[in-house]
Amino acid sequence: MYQRLLEHLSAAVLLLDGGLRVRWMNPAAEALLAVSLKRVRGTCLEPLEGMDGAISEVLCKARDELHPFTQREAVLTTGSGEVVTADFTVTPLSKEELLLEIEPRDRLMRISREEALIARQQTIKTLTRGLAHEIKNPLGGIRGAAQLLERDLPDPSLKEFTRVIVEEADRLRDLVDRMLGPNQPAHDALFNIHKVLERVRSLISAERPQVRLVRDYDPSLPELQGDEARMIQAVLNIARNAVEAMGDAGTQDPVLTLRTRARRQFTLGSERHRLVCEVAIIDNGPGIPESLNETLFFPMVSGRAEGSGLGLSIAQSILHKHQGLIECDSEPGATEFRLLVPLDASSQRKEAQ
Known part of the structure; x- marks a missing residue:
């Protein structure tokens, strides 16, 4: 009965023996660590993909002192290579049994x-x-x-x-x-996101032939419901910013990557969606100055002397009208803008005012 309850918890739970070998884990732990119980049962925790040495040290201390420990924002590397930030608590049931609870913090x-x-x-x-x-x-x-x-x-x-x-x-x-932003009524219809990206790719290719364009598409993505012309504008604004930044910085072998992925059970803001379309625009330019991180999407804010500071603000506004948003991660040599649009709520979306 208790095992059934643990199996239905959203928190990851593992049972380890005194040698830090895995005895059991619930489905949430398998999903978080990207491993299967059948494959890792009986293996030592320390070399197990998904745990770093610092966590193993805390586990040993809890086992030896028979005292529970909690660690905040520990870094885990899952079996798929993804880096996850998580809180974890280890409770020694005995010298031979440790209960490990992991709560991911990234989300x-x-x-x-x-x-x-x-x-x-x-x-x-x-x-x-x-x-x-x-x-x-x-x-x-x-x-x-x-x-x-x-x-x-x-x-x-x-x-x-x-x-x-x-x-x-x-x-x-x-x-x-x-x-x-656009003041014309939105033209709401089904459209293919890859058609949007191909249009942007052809425009950028004509404007900046020196930029190498890379396509990394997920062909399984369904069609989006929304305004195709506005979505082209949003993607084009970000892509042009990227190639202009690379040009201004004199980036050697400038590369712009257009990538699409489907994200399942993904939360945007406070709402969880069954399926979300992610469009990533990645460049190998100089990166965004740290001083602009908090104001990047504000109108009239630009990292370029001749920039209007409206491109990103308009793009964010367009995504907001599609119940989505834009995220950005940047460091020198790798800047990634992610446009996230829910696919499951398209049919019931109301035009944002």
Whole structure:
């Protein structure tokens, strides 16, 4: 009966003998460590893929002192080579039996990070809309006054100055509109994400023939429900940023990789989805300055002197309207943007305002 209860726990549980050999593990432990009980039963824990030496040291101490120990944010390397951060507690039942509980932290940390990202995006959207309202109303008055003044000017040469006023007012209005993102109604339909990536690939290839483009697609991905044109814009904004950063830094043999994967039982923000489409855009450029990590998706923030700072903000807004989001990991020589879009909620998605 107790074994049945342990088998249905979401936390990973292992039973070890006094030599730190695996006696039993529940399905959650098999999934977390990417190993099967049949294969690892009776093997010593220390050389087992998935545990590092520091954890083995704590296990030995718990066994010898017959005292439970807990360690926070330990680093595990699973049987598939994935690095996982987890909390673990070891409870000695006797000198010959140790109960090991492992609670992965990566997902919780990622959920917290994503919730903060979504909250920041919502705050940015609210601030931008308020700012746009305050700017566009006076701009309309300035533009109209300049046009009326132009009609009554006695000297035609003075009209050059009123035209400057009108043109600059229009330029500011266009800038505000770009900050707000696309204002046309979304065209909601099924589309193939690989068709989107191939369109972006062909555009980048024509613009930057010196960049080597690598495709790594998962052909099993189903079609997405959403606006294909906007998704092209989001992917293109990120891809162009990547190739421009590589060009500015003089990266030798610049490479841009477009990768798709399906993520199952994946949490975006606080909502868990059965299936999520992940589009990764990876470059081998200089990386993103650490000072921009927290403000990367803010409007008018750019790491390039000539950049507008709107590309990533617009891309994040487009993903938000598809109930998704964009994540980024960057270090010199490897920058990866991941566009995550739920596939199971597409049919019931409402247009985000």
